[in-house]
């Protein structure tokens with residue numbers, strides 16, 4: 011994954027390309043043709059490296075934007091759930107837990123709210139569709155408004 015070292019590498023590649031371009035400019039075409047071709051090849055190589063490294067940074071920024079979006083979404087949702095038994099629930103107007111249970115594991119580790127489902131073949135357990143954690147149904151019941 012690209013990081014500060016990649017940015018330092020990009021700066022190094024740009025500096026190398028700049029140095030080569032400066033040398034070519036300052037040479038007043040006094041370089042031999044073979045040497046000129048070699049310097050131009052170095053310049054193209056430095057620019058190609060820079061292009062690849064910038065693409066890595068672009069991908070990293072995109073991933074970071076996605077992660078920031080997920081965290082902002084989780085933060086807005088943060089105070090809307092309350093724990094009861096082994097699950098989290100929506101709050102009613104009185105601040106009481108109500109409705110279908112959400113997975114405690116997913117909420118506490120990833121701030122993602124997934125409703126629990128009945129485990130196939132039994133009414134004793136509920137299971138999270140995302141992390142597959144199982145919960146005792148009696149600890150994760152549907153809570154109705156009184």
Ligand SMILES: [Zn+2]
Pocket residue numbers: 113114115116117124138139140141142143
């Ligand atoms: Zn889960």
